Amino acid sequence: MAKSLSKTNFLTCLDCSKNAWLKIHKPDIYKKYPLSSFELNIINTGNQIDELARGLFPNGTLVESRDDTELTERLMVNKTTVIYQPVFSTEKLITASDIFVWNSITNLYDLYEVKSSTSSEEGGGRKTEDYLIDIAFQKNILNDLGIEIGTLNLIRLNKEYVRIGDINLKELFIIENVTDQVNEKLGEIRQKMEGAYELLVSDKEPSGHCDCILKGWNSHCTTSEYSNHDLPEYPVHAIARINKKKLTELVDSNIFSIHDVPTDFELSDNQRRQVDTAQSDKEYIDSSGISEFLETMKYPLAFLDYETYPSAIPKYSGHRPYQQIPFQFSLHVINSHGDELTHYDFIYTEQGCPDEFVFLIWITSVLSGVALEECVHPTVINTIEVGRETADDNMANLLFVLLFQRTDRNDPFFWKHAVMLHNFVKHNLVNVCAVMPTGGSCADIPLCQEET
Numbered sequence: 001m002a003k004s005l006s007k008t009n010f011l012t013c014l015d016c017s018k019n020a021w022l023k024i025h026k027p028d029i030y031k032k033y034p035l036s037s038f039e040l041n042i043i044n045t046g047n048q049i050d051e052l053a054r055g056l057f058p059n060g061t062l063v064e065s066r067d068d069t070e071l072t073e074r075l076m077v078n079k080t081t082v083i084y085q086p087v088f089s090t091e092k093l094i095t096a097s098d099i100f101v102w103n104s105i106t107n108l109y110d111l112y113e114v115k116s117s118t119s120s121e122e123g124g125g126r127k128t129e130d131y132l133i134d135i136a137f138q139k140n141i142l143n144d145l146g147i148e149i150g151t152l153n154l155i156r157l158n159k160e161y162v163r164i165g166d167i168n169l170k171e172l173f174i175i176e177n178v179t180d181q182v183n184e185k186l187g188e189i190r191q192k193m194e195g196a197y198e199l200l201v202s203d204k205e206p207s208g209h210c211d212c213i214l215k216g217w218n219s220h221c222t223t224s225e226y227s228n229h230d231l232p233e234y235p236v237h238a239i240a241r242i243n244k245k246k247l248t249e250l251v252d253s254n255i256f257s258i259h260d261v262p263t264d265f266e267l268s269d270n271q272r273r274q275v276d277t278a279q280s281d282k283e284y285i286d287s288s289g290i291s292e293f294l295e296t297m298k299y300p301l302a303f304l305d306y307e308t309y310p311s312a313i314p315k316y317s318g319h320r321p322y323q324q325i326p327f328q329f330s331l332h333v334i335n336s337h338g339d340e341l342t343h344y345d346f347i348y349t350e351q352g353c354p355d356e357f358v359f360l361i362w363i364t365s366v367l368s369g370v371a372l373e374e375c376v377h378p379t380v381i382n383t384i385e386v387g388r389e390t391a392d393d394n395m396a397n398l399l400f401v402l403l404f405q406r407t408d409r410n411d412p413f414f415w416k417h418a419v420m421l422h423n424f425v426k427h428n429l430v431n432v433c434a435v436m437p438t439g440g441s442c443a444d445i446p447l448c449q450e451e452t
C-alpha cells in the first residue's frame with residue numbers, strides 16, 4: 001500500500017475493513033465492476049457542490065494536486081485569506097480539507113468541510129455522525145503537524161431553500177460550527193485511525209468469514225463475490241427482505257442455497273413463494289389474485305409512466321435542492337374492452353424548465369376517465385406530440401381550466417393538483433382569475449388565500 005492512509009480509505013475501512021484492504025491490495029478485484037452512472041452522478045454532484053460552495057469564500061487559491069503539501073505550506077505561511085483543497089500529510093496519514101479561511105480576529109485558519117447532502121439530519125443521524133468523523137480525521141492530522149485551527153465547520157445544502165432567480169449561495173448553504181462535537185471525538189477517532197493504518201498497511205489479507213455472511217444481498221459490497229466465492233449461485237441471502245435472525249439460523253445450520261431451505265422453515269408469504277418457486281423450478285402465476293385485481297378496474301383505463309431526475313443544485317426558479325424534475329411521460333389509454341391502446345408520450349429535450357409538464361402528466365392522469373381527444377384542447381395534444389412549440393402560458397391556463405372542470409373538489413387528488421397550480425400562480429405562470437371557470441375565484445384555492 002502507499003505508505004499513507006488517506007481519509008477516503010479510512011472511511012471505507014470504518015465501513016468494512018476487508019473491503020478497504022482489498023481496495024488497497026487487490027484493486028483489480030475492488031474495481032472489477034465499473035461505477036454505475038448513478039454512482040458517477042453522485043461523485044459529479046459532490047464535485048459541483050464543492051465548487052459552488054467555494055463561492056461563499058471567493059477569490060481563494062486552489063491547491064490542485066492532491067499531494068501538494070509544499071504549496072499548502074507556502075500559502076499558509078503567507079496567510080493567504082482563502083485556500084481551497086489544502087493538503088496535509090504525516091508519515092502515515094494524508095488528508096485534504098475543502099476550504100481554509102484565515103480569521104484575522106483569532107489569527108487562525110477556520111476549516112470548512114462541504115457535503116452534498118441536505119441538512120435534514122440536523123438532529124443527528126448517521127450522516128452527521130459520519131461527517132464529524134471525517135472532520136476529526138483531518139483535525140487529528142493537523143494536531144500531529146502542530147497546526148492550530150480555529151473553528152471546524154460543516155457546509156450542507158439547505159433543504160428549505162427555494163431558488164428565485166439567481167442562486168443565493170448564503171441561503172442555499174447552511175454552515176454549522178461543529179467544533180465541539182468534533183473535539184469530543186478526537187480520541188476515539190485517533191484510535192480507529194491507528195487501527196486502520198496497521199490493518200491496511202499489512203500485506204496479510206484479513207482472514208475469516210466476510211461479516212456480510214449474515215446480511216441480505218443488498219448489503220453486500222462489490223467484492224462480496226470474491227470474499228464469498230463458496231456461496232451458491234442462488235444463496236439464501238437473496239431471499240427478499242430476509243432479516244438477520246432468519247439468515248443467522250440458516251447460516252448456522254449450514255444452509256446456504258435457497259434450494260436447501262426446509263419446507264417448515266418460517267418465512268413470510270412472499271419469501272415462502274420465492275423459495276417454493278426456486279425449489280420447484282416452475283413459474284408461479286397468481287391467477288385468482290390477478291383476476292381479483294383486474295375486476296377492480298373500470299374503463300376507460302389509463303397507464304401512465306413518467307420519469308424525473310433530481311438536481312442537487314436547484315436549476316430553476318421555484319425549485320429546492322434535490323427537487324425531482326419531471327421530463328418524460330408515456331400514457332396508454334384503452335377506452336373500452338377490446339379497444340386498441342392509444343399512446344401519448346412526451347419527452348422534454350429543450351434547455352429550459354420542463355416543470356410545466358408536471359401538469360400535463362397529472363392532468364392526463366386526472367383525465368384518465370375520459371378519452372383525451374374529447375377533453376383536451378387540440379393545442380395540448382399538439383404540444384404532447386411536437387413539444388413546446390405552442391405558447392406555454394396558454395397551455396398552463398388551459399390545463400388549469402381542465403382541472404377545475406373535470407375533477408371533484410372533494411377529492412384529495414384535486415387539492416394535490418391545486419397546490420401544483422398554486423406554484424405556477426406564485427411564479428406568474430398562470431393568471432388564475434382570468435382562467436377560472438364561471439363562478440370560480442382565487443378564493444377556491446386556500447394557498448392563494450394565504451398569500452393575498
Ligand code: SF4
Nearest residue numbers: 016210211212221224
Ligand atoms: S461483502 Fe460485506 S463484509 Fe464482505 S467485504 Fe463486502 S462489505 Fe465487507
